[in-house]
Each structure stands twice: as C-alpha cells, then as structure tokens.
Amino acid sequence: xxxxxxxxxxxxxxxxxxxxxxxxxxxxxxxxxxxxxxxxxxxxxxxxxxxxxxxxxxxxxxxxxxxxxxxxxxxxxxxxxxxxxxxxxxxxxxxxxxxxxxxxxxxxxxxxxxxxxxxxxxxxxxxxxxxxxxxxxxxxxxxxxxxxxxxxxxxxxxxxxxxxxxxxxxxxxxxxxxxxxxxxxxxxxxxxxxxxxxxxxxxxxxxxxxxxxxxxxxxxxxxxxxxxxxxxxxxxxxxxxxxxxxxxxxxxxxxxxxxxxxxxxxxxxxxxxxxxxxxxxxxxxxxxxxxxxxxxxxxxxxx
Amino acid sequence: xxxxxxxxxxxxxxxxxxxxxxxxxxxxxxxxxxxxxxxxxxxxxxxxxxxxxxxxxxxxxxxxxxxxxxxxxxxxxxxxxxxxxxxxxxxxxxxxxxxxxxxxxxxxxxxxxxxxxxxxxxxxxxxxxxxxxxxxxxxxxxxxxxxxxxxxxxxxxxxxxxxxxxxxxxxxxxxxxxxxxxxxxxxxxxxxxxxxxxxxxxxxxxxxxxxxxxxxxxxxxxxxxxxxxxxxxxxxxxxxxxxxxxxxxxxxxxxxxxxxxxxxxxxxxxxxxxxxxxxxxxxxxxxxxxxxxxxxxxxxxxxxxxxxxxxxxxxxxxxxxxxxxxxxxxxxxxxxxxxxxxxxxxxxxxxxxxxxxxxxxxxxxxxxxxxxxxxxxxxxxxxxxxxxxxxxxxxxxx
Amino acid sequence: xxxxxxxxxxxxxxxxxxxxxxxxxxxxxxxxxxxxxxxxxxxxxxxxxxxxxxxxxxxxxxxxxxxxxxxxxxxxxxxxxxxxxxxxxxxxxxxxxxxxxxxxxxxxxxxxxxxxxxxxxxxxxxxxxxxxxxxxxxxxxxxxxxxxxxxxxxxxxxxxxxxxxxxxxxxxxxxxxxxxxxxxxxxxxxxxxxxxxxxxxxxxxxxxxxxxxxxxxxxxxxxxxxxxxxxxxxxxxxxxxxxxxxxxxxxxxxxxxxxxxxxxxxxxx
Numbered sequence: 010x011x012x013x014x015x016x017x018x019x020x021x022x023x024x025x026x027x028x029x030x031x032x033x034x035x036x037x038x039x040x041x042x043x044x045x046x047x048x049x050x051x052x053x054x055x056x057x058x059x060x061x062x063x064x065x066x067x068x069x070x071x072x073x074x075x076x077x078x079x080x081x082x083x084x085x086x087x088x089x090x091x092x093x094x095x096x097x098x099x100x101x102x103x104x105x106x107x108x109x110x111x112x113x114x115x116x117x118x119x120x121x122x123x124x125x126x127x128x129x130x131x132x133x134x135x136x137x138x139x140x141x142x143x144x145x146x147x148x149x150x151x152x153x154x155x156x157x158x159x160x161x162x163x164x165x166x167x168x169x170x171x172x173x174x175x176x177x178x179x180x181x182x183x184x185x186x187x188x189x190x191x192x193x194x195x196x197x198x199x200x201x202x203x204x205x206x207x208x209x210x211x212x213x214x215x216x217x218x219x220x221x222x223x224x225x226x227x228x229x230x231x232x233x234x235x236x237x238x239x240x241x242x243x244x245x246x247x248x249x250x251x252x253x254x255x256x257x258x259x260x261x262x263x264x265x266x267x268x269x270x271x272x273x274x275x276x277x278x279x280x281x282x283x284x285x286x287x288x289x290x291x292x293x294x295x296x297x298x299x300x301x302x303x304x305x306x307x308x309x310x311x312x
Numbered sequence: 313x314x315x316x317x318x319x320x321x322x323x324x325x326x327x328x329x330x331x332x333x334x335x336x337x338x339x340x341x342x343x344x345x346x347x348x349x350x351x352x353x354x355x356x357x358x359x360x361x362x363x364x365x366x367x368x369x370x371x372x373x374x375x376x377x378x379x380x381x382x383x384x385x386x387x388x389x390x391x392x393x394x395x396x397x398x399x400x401x402x403x404x405x406x407x408x409x410x411x412x413x414x415x416x417x418x419x420x421x422x423x424x425x426x427x428x429x430x431x432x433x434x435x436x437x438x439x440x441x442x443x444x445x446x447x448x449x450x451x452x453x454x455x456x457x458x459x460x461x462x463x464x465x466x467x468x469x470x471x472x473x474x475x476x477x478x479x480x481x482x483x484x485x486x487x488x489x490x491x492x493x494x495x496x497x498x499x500x501x502x503x504x505x506x507x508x509x510x511x512x513x514x515x516x517x518x519x520x521x522x523x524x525x526x527x528x529x530x531x532x533x534x535x536x537x538x539x540x541x542x543x544x545x546x547x548x549x550x551x552x553x554x555x556x557x558x559x560x561x562x563x564x565x566x567x568x569x570x571x572x573x574x575x576x577x578x579x580x581x582x583x584x585x586x587x588x589x590x591x592x593x594x595x596x597x598x599x600x601x602x603x604x605x606x607x608x609x610x611x612x613x614x615x616x617x618x619x620x621x622x623x624x625x626x627x628x629x630x631x632x633x634x635x636x637x638x639x640x641x642x643x644x645x646x647x648x649x650x651x652x653x654x655x656x657x658x659x660x661x662x663x664x665x666x667x668x669x670x671x672x673x674x675x676x677x678x679x680x681x682x683x684x685x686x687x688x689x690x691x692x693x694x695x696x697x698x699x700x701x702x703x704x705x706x707x708x709x710x
Numbered sequence: 711x712x713x714x715x716x717x718x719x720x721x722x723x724x725x726x727x728x729x730x731x732x733x734x735x736x737x738x739x740x741x742x743x744x745x746x747x748x749x750x751x752x753x754x755x756x757x758x759x760x761x762x763x764x765x766x767x768x769x770x771x772x773x774x775x776x777x778x779x780x781x782x783x784x785x786x787x788x789x790x791x792x793x794x795x796x797x798x799x800x801x802x803x804x805x806x807x808x809x810x811x812x813x814x815x816x817x818x819x820x821x822x823x824x825x826x827x828x829x830x831x832x833x834x835x836x837x838x839x840x841x842x843x844x845x846x847x848x849x850x851x852x853x854x855x856x857x858x859x860x861x862x863x864x865x866x867x868x869x870x871x872x873x874x875x876x877x878x879x880x881x882x883x884x885x886x887x888x889x890x891x892x893x894x895x896x897x898x899x900x901x902x903x904x905x906x907x908x909x910x911x912x913x914x915x916x917x918x919x920x921x922x923x924x925x926x927x928x929x930x931x932x933x934x935x936x937x938x939x940x941x942x943x944x945x946x947x948x949x950x951x952x953x954x955x956x957x958x959x960x961x962x963x964x965x966x967x968x969x970x971x972x973x974x975x976x977x978x979x
Contacts, residue, residue: 021880021886022804024885024886025800025801025804025805025886026801026805027801027886028797028798028800028801028804028886028890029797029798029801029802029813031794031797031798031853031854031855032794032795032797032798032801032854032855032861034853034854035794035851035853035854035855036820036854036858038835038853038854039828039832039835039850039851039853039854040820040823040828040854041820042831042835043827043828043831043832043834043835044823044827044828044831046831046834047827047828047830047831048827056381057356057359057360057830058359058360058377058378058381058382058383059381059382103725106718106721106722106725107722109718111715111718111719111722112719114722115969115970117722117723117725117726119965119966119969120726120729120730121725121726121729122965123729123730123733123962123965124729124732124733125911126907126910126911126958126961126962126964126965127733127915127958127961127962128911128914128915128932128933128936128957128958128961129915129917129933130915130917130933130936130937130954130957131915131933131936131953131954131955131957131958134936134940134950134951134953134954135732135733135735135736135951135954136732138735138736138739138947138950138951139732139735139736141535141536141947142532142535142536143532143533143536143537143748143750144536144537144748144749144750144947145536146735146739146752149749149750149751149752150752152752153751153752160531160532160535162535163531163532163535164532178729178732182908185904231859234821234822238824238825241825241826242917246937246940252531253674253678253683260824260826263824263826264826267356267826267829267830268352268353268356268357268830269352269353269356269666269667269670270667271356271360271377273360273830276826280824280826280827283824284822284823284824284827287822287824288822291818291822343925350921350937350941353921353922354921354922357829357830357833357922358833358925360830360833361830361833361834361837363837363842365925536748537748541946545745545747566745
C-alpha cells in the first residue's frame with residue numbers, strides 16, 4: 010500500500026536517506042537559521058527597535074567586563090557541577106535498589122518516575138510552596154523535629170541548595186537509563202562475586218559501577234546540557250535570579266540582556282559563550298568516555 | 313494589548329465589546345498579558361519583529377524607550393482634530409507625562425497615585441481614629457507601630473501595621489516630601505541623587521520602617537506571604553498602593569476598608585501613576601485605531617473602565633462623576649485621589665528609566681532589609697545606574 | 711521471606727514515599743478552604759477538606775478552554791513528532807557507519823544550541839509562515855521531531871534490529887515506508903512509548919512558546935494560566951496549587967495508563 014507513495018524512481022539507499030529529509034529541513038528552518046541570526050547579532054549593536062549597527066568584538070568586551078556576566082557563569086557552573094553528579098549517581102543507586110524483583114516493584118518504579126512528568130511550571134509552584142520559609146511543609150517538618158529551618162529561596166546562602174534539592178526529584182530519565190544499563194550486566198558476574206564473599210557495597214563499587222560507567226558518563230553529559238538550559242525555567246519562575254543574584258545564571262543573563270535591556274548584541278555574545286561552555290563540557294566528557302573506550306559505540310549510546 | 317488581573321481584564325473586555333457593538337467597520341481584538349514583566353517581554357519581541365499590536369497600554373515610565381526609537385505615532389494631531397474629546401478635558405499632570413519632544417505621544421486613561429489603603433476594622437479594634445486627610449510622617453509611623461501586634465506574645469508578629477514594596481518608585485514621593493531631589497535634573501537627568509543628605513534622610517526614614525520600627529514584614533515574612541495578601545486577609549492594617557488594587561479589594565467582604573492620603577513630610581507630594589493608550593507606527597489603519605483610542609477616552613469609554621474601580625479617570629468630567637466617586641462602592645474617600653492631582657510629581661521621562669528603577673530597587677531592597685547601610689545602597693544605586701543615564705534619551709529635544 | 715527481603719521492601723517503600731511526598735503536600739495544600747490562615751504547624755491534611763479552590767480557579771480563568779487548547783497542541787504535536795523522529799531515526803540507522811557518526815555529531819551540535827537563541831528569531835519565521843498567533847507556532851518544533859534527542863533514541867532502537875531483517879523485508883518487496891510501519895516501528899514500541907511520554911510532558915509544560923508566539927488570550931494553554939494565577943494571587947496558595955494539581959492531572963493520568971507498557975519494556979528503551 011505504501012508503494013504508491015514512492016512515485017520517484019530512486020535507489021533504495023536514497024529512499025532511506027529521504028526519511029531524514031523532514032528532520033533536516035525542520036532543523037534548518039527552526040534551529041540553524043534562527044540560531045545563526047542570534048549568534049550573528051553578537052557582532053552588532055541591536056536594540057530591536059532600530060536597525061543593527063556593526064560593533065566588531067565590542068559586545069564580547071562589554072560582556073567580559075560586566076561583573077554580572079562573570080557571576081552568572083560561576084553560578085551556572087556551580088548549578089551544574091553539584092547537582093548533575095548527584096542526580097546521576099542518585100538515579101543509579103535508585104535503579105540498583107529497584108532492580109531485583111519484589112512486591113509492587115513496577116508500582117515503586119512508576120512512583121520514582123512520577124515527579125518527572127509534572128510540568129515545570131506546576132513543579133516550580135509546588136516547590137515554592139513546599140519551601141515556603143514560614144508555612145511550607147518542609148520547614149514545618151524541620152521545626153517539628155527540632156532542626157533549624159533555613160529560609161531556602163529567600164536566603165542567598167540557601168537558594169542554590171534549594172534548587173539543587175528540588176532537582177533531585179525529576180530524575181526519571183536517569184533512573185530508567187540506569188535500570189536498563191544494570192539489566193545489561195550478566196547476573197552471573199554478580200553471583201560469582203557474592204560467592205567470593207563480596208558485600209553489597211563492594212559489588213556496586215567493583216562490578217556494577219565500572220561496567221555501567223560509560224553509560225553513566227553519557228548520562229552525565231546529557232544531564233549537564235539539560236540542566237544548563239532547563240534550570241532557566243525553574244529560576245525564572247521561582248527566584249528570578251535572586252536573592253541578590255545568588256541564583257543568577259547565564260541563561261538568565263542572556264534573557265535579561267535580550268528581553269529586558271534590549272541589548273541583543275550582548276545577549277548574542279553571551280550565547281556564544283554558552284555554546285562554547287556547553288561544547289567544553291561535552292568535549293571533556295567525550296574524552297573521558299573515549300578513555301573507557303566503550304561509551305561511544307552506538308550499542309551503549311544512551312542519549 | 314493590556315495587562316492586569318481578571319477584574320481589570322473584564323473592564324477592558326466590556327470596553328472593547330461596547331466599541332465593537334457600536335459600529336461594524338472596525339473590530340478590536342483584546343490581548344491580555346497578566347504580569348508587567350511578561351508584558352515587557354512581549355512588547356519587545358513584537359516591536360522587534362516589526363509587528364506590535366496597533367494599540368498598547370503603556371505606563372509613563374515605560375513608553376519613552378519605544379518613543380525614542382520612533383515606534384509610536386504621536387497622538388497630539390489626532391486629538392487636535394477630535395470632535396469627541398479635547399486636550400483641556402484631561403488633567404494636565406497626566407497629559408504632561410506623555411508629551412515627548414513637544415507633542416502628545418500617548419493618550420493617558422488615568423491619573424492614579426500612591427495612597428494608603430487601610431483596614432478600618434483593625435483601626436477600630438485598636439481604638440485608633442482612621443487616618444485623617446492630613447497627617448505627618450511621625451503620626452504615620454506612630455499609627456503603624458500601634459497597629460503592629462503580637463497578640464499571643466509568642467515572638468511572632470501576628471499583625472503588621474504597614475505593608476509597602478521596598479522600591480524606588482514607592483520611596484520617591486517621600487524623597488520629594490523631604491524637599492529632596494530624586495535626580496539631579498528632572499528634565500535632563502544625568503544621575504540619581506540618593507547620596508545627597510536630604511534624599512538620604514528620606515531613605516533612612518523609609519528603611520527605618522523595617523529596621524527600627526519593625527512595622528512591616530521582614531524579608532522572610534514577605535516571601536512567605538506578601539504584604540498585599542496580608543492586607544487582603546486582614547493581618548496588615550495599612551498598605552500602600554495605587555488605584556490598581558481597587559477591583560480586587562472590592563471583593564473583600566470580611567472587613568471595611570478605605571483610602572487615605574500619604575502623610576506629608578516637610579511638604580506634601582504625591583507620585584503619578586498613569587497608563588496611556590499608544591498607537592504603533594506600524595498600525596495599518598491608524599484612523600481606525602485612533603477611533604478606538606478616542607472612544608476609550610471619551611466620557612462613555614472612561615466611564616466603563618472607571619466602573620470597574622481600576623482607574624482614576626484622566627477625564628476631569630468622569631473623575632468628578634458618580635462613575636468614579638460612586639458612594640455605594642468602596643473606597644468612600646475616593647476624592648483622596650482627586651485631591652492628590654494638585655501635588656503629584658513624576659519620575660523623569662527618559663528611555664532607560666525602567667532599567668534604572670530595577671537596578672536601584674535591588675539596592676534599596678537590601679538597605680530596607682538591613683543587608684547593607686543606606687550609604688552603601690545609595691552609592692551602589694548611583695554607580696550601577698550611571699551607564700543607563702548616559703545612554704538615555706530624554707523627552708525634550710537634545 | 712527473609713528479613714533482608716523485608717528490609718529491602720521497607721527501604722524501597724521509604725524512598726517511594728519521599729518521591730511522592732511533594733505531590734502529596736501539593737494536593738493537601740490545594741484542599742485548604744479559601745481564606746483560611748496558612749498552617750503554622752505540620753499536618754498532612756487540612757482540618758476541613760474542600761474542593762472550593764478548584765471551583766475558584768475555573769471562575770478566575772477560563773481553564774476549561776485552556777485545557778482544551780493544551781489537549782489540541784498534544785493531539786497534533788505528539789503524532790507529528792513520532793512520525794518525523796522515527797523516520798529520521800530509521801534513516802540514520804540505515805546509513806553506512808561513517809554517515810551515522812556524522813549524523814550523531816550533527817544532532818548533538820543541534821542539541822547544544824541554547825533555547826533562548828531561538829526565541830526572538832523564531833518569531834520572525836513564524837510570522838513569515840503565517841503561524842504567528844496560531845496553534846502551529848506552538849507545535850512547530852514537532853516538524854523537526856521536536857528534539858534531536860528523540861531522533862537519537864529512535865536511531866538507537868532501530869540499530870538494534872539486525873540488518874538481515876531489513877534485507878529480508880526488501881527481498882519481500884517492502885518499500886521504505888512499509889518497512890518503517892510494519893517492521894521497524896513495532897520492534898521499537900518501547901521507544902515510541904517513551905518518546906510519546908517525553909513529548910507529551912514537553913508540550914504540555916511549555917510556557918515560553920505560548921507566551922511569545924500567541925497574541926489571542928483564548929488560544930493560550932495551561933502553563934500560561936498557571937503563570938497568570940501566580941502573578942494574580944501571589945500568596946493565595948490554595949488557588950495556585952489547585953491550578954498546579956489540575957495541570958499535572960492529565961500527564962500523570964497518561965503516565966499511569968502507559969505504566970504497564972512502560973514497565974514491561976523498560977529494559978529495551
């Protein structure tokens with residue numbers, strides 16, 4: 010029935026390639042062209058209201074000398090370097106805990122995944138409430154058991170930990186990928202180790218972790234990109250970069266330069282930096298993965 | 313395109329529906345953006361793409377950036393030819409705010425100002441007289457102190473005397489009341505003058521509300537539940553706001569509320585809040601768009617919006633009519649807004665004012681909550697806003 | 711049952727409760743009576759349960775209409791995404807090895823483009839295409855498979871199918887589309903389910919696109935409504951959280967519906 014669509018007389022191989030056509034066209038129109046525009050603006054003065062004027066590398070200089078720019082990069086990095094390994098390692102441990110059979114296991118797994126399907130806006134509102142410094146359940150709980158109750162998102166010291174903390178819930182993707190990776194390990198290996206007297210920690214440390222390392226590494230890479238870009242939604246909705254720039258990240262800097270200050274040139278320069286930083290993170294992880302020599306083949310490609 | 317909460321939106325919807333029903337040639341479609349911040353994002357995106365809405369409602373602190381880039385069509389010539397309305401029908405102080413390089417750029421719908429909203433039940437319970445038409449800073453603070461209470465003596469304040477947003481825009485009238493300047497030149501400003509002693513004294517008084525008198529919620533208390541919600545739930549006695557809050561406050565049924573003027577310092581001064589209808593240069597049928605603006609600001613149009621409680625009408629005739637002074641609806645002291653008209657001042661009309669405010673607000677907020685001294689805040693606000701003054705275009709010819 | 715076994719189930723249960731706790735707190739808070747003072751001591755449920763906040767959100771905003779709008783976005787975006795991304799994934803999997811590597815690198819490079827680089831410039835494109843202020847602006851990314859990530863997911867799934875099966879299909883006279891529909895896609899069902907879920911969650915939660923590319927309020931979607939409520943009633947927690955619960959009901963419902971498929975195929979994602 011589908012043969013009728015193949016009116017064109019093309020070789021079989023070309024027809025396979027044609028399947029890629031909508032994707033490529035879409036990417037060109039929806040990503041490459043608009044992105045090139047934005048990136049090109051880095052070399053112009055542009056305020057969206059009057060025509061662009063050539064600026065050379067001035068926007069890069071302006072961004073470089075802006076203290077808020079440096080601060081936003083530092084904040085971004087710490088909001089990647091701390092939560093991402095926690096999320097990845099956490100989802101690995103959870104996957105291990107939920108790996109073997111038991112009662113209600115499938116329901117337990119679903120429960121772990123459940124927070125990941127909550128829309129970002131609803132998630133952010135929920136956590137604004139949960140971390141409410143006076144009336145939120147977390148602080149009421151801490152007070153009830155006699156612990157000090159931090160002001161979380163209102164306190165410059167605790168705002169970042171608060172964002173890290175709430176980021177530990179939507180880890181469904183990492184959980185599932187880790188689970189799949191654990192299933193790929195032949196159970197005999199583990200059994201043999203157990204006979205040799207290895208404990209639970211030793212099995213994880215000496216067998217499971219090394220064998221799943223490439224996948225965990227690629228998961229880290231995926232999560233780093235994701236966190237870098239997606240942290241914007243939560244921050245925009247919850248702290249707007251505050252209190253006093255404690256959670257002011259690079260995406261927020263770009264947003265403010267572009268949409269608040271209409272300095273699209275500086276925003277463009279910062280976009281370059283963001284792209285370069287992402288590239289750097291990816292390259293470092295790629296090199297590490299290459300060292301392991303397994304992670305980059307398509308068989309274990311977890312992206 | 314307008315912004316505001318549902319009560320406000322409904323008023324604009326009624327206005328548009330009435331206009332659309334009156335004639336058949338022109339159909340107006342209403343766009344509503346809930347928050348001012350997103351409103352700005354939307355405006356920038358749409359102006360940048362060259363396709364802004366034909367008509368936008370803009371605050372006088374915001375239109376200058378668009379006017380400076382020739383995105384707005386001056387309305388002066390249209391108004392001059394109107395058979396329905398004329399320049400003299402409007403309050404001058406509102407009109408003046410929208411005069412850009414000699415011509416009226418946008419047509420203001422309202423002449424609102426900062427006033428004190430108070431919960432009469434809480435005043436009665438404390439045995440205090442309601443705020444008079446004339447009162448001093450000291451009386452204001454004393455009242456707020458008397459109304460700040462920890463009923464069960466558990467160390468947590470149960471009722472605050474006052475709620476006010478720690479921002480430059482809220483602080484400004486108190487600076488003027490201290491006979492102090494906000495900027496070095498009101499027409500061609502080049503810097504904030506927060507560092508000057510009389511201005512600094514006003515900032516001191518303002519931050520003392522929190523740091524010394526403790527009559528306003530602290531940062532954590534404010535984040536947990538903001539002052540406006542506390543006022544609405546009857547746990548804050550006085551709240552400073554413009555007319556904007558009225559449609560929402562009219563839904564209060566648990567207590568009686570009213571408005572009083574701001575206290576006065578060495579002198580009396582108020583601060584203008586005004587939004588105007590602006591016409592985009594990209595509008596295809598400018599005459600059609602103007603006929604809507606004209607209708608919205610005719611007696612019939614302004615009466616509809618005034619009926620929602622949202623505006624203090626910029627048309628004198630509507631402001632003095634029952635539509636605004638409606639004795640059956642709170643606030644019963646609505647004439648407070650009209651009396652204010654003679655003492656209103658405004659922040660400078662320059663293209664970068666929004667940026668200046670948002671940077672200054674951050675430092676004022678830090679001083680207000682005691683993170684930094686007022687000297688530090690004044691210095692930082694001055695330094696951080698300098699570049700925006702350099703880049704600014706002013707409402708007068710260069 | 712050994713005590714170890716019981717211990718493990720206990721630990722699992724504990725973790726699950728921690729994961730569900732935010733959602734339970736959220737639901738509990740949405741059931742508070744409107745206007746009630748905020749709680750100052752810990753209790754799981756309010757003293758008096760009421761759905762009044764849910765009534766109020768529908769009074770404040772035309773939430774029913776927004777829900778329908780959101781569902782329409784899903785109804786278009788999810789199938790288009792599945793179509794385009796599975797095609798591209800299959801096309802990639804059938805390339806020679808070097809070609810595959812190039813496409814992986816290409817897709818990764820696209821994945822790294824910061825979203826905000828596209829916001830204002832996409833606006834111009836949508837206007838050119840006449841998509842501005844229509845539902846097409848919201849679902850536009852579906853035409854590129856939404857995210858290169860999904861293409862890579864399908865690519866991975868199709869790679870696992872032995873080349874012999876494709877060759878056999880060809881010998882049987884099956885064309886490209888026939889092979890895709892009858893052979894490849896059924897073998898990648900788990901991936902298709904996963905992509906469906908991820909796409910659903912993505913479009914359902916997207917609030918940037920409606921914010922930037924819609925002008926008419928009556929076409930907007932649920933996340934924007936949430937934003938609106940947040941701005942309107944900053945400390946009216948009952949109303950905001952009721953709306954948050956309403957917004958997540960449908961994705962959670964869908965997830966629980968797909969949950970059996972999901973679990974069965976978890977290994978082969």
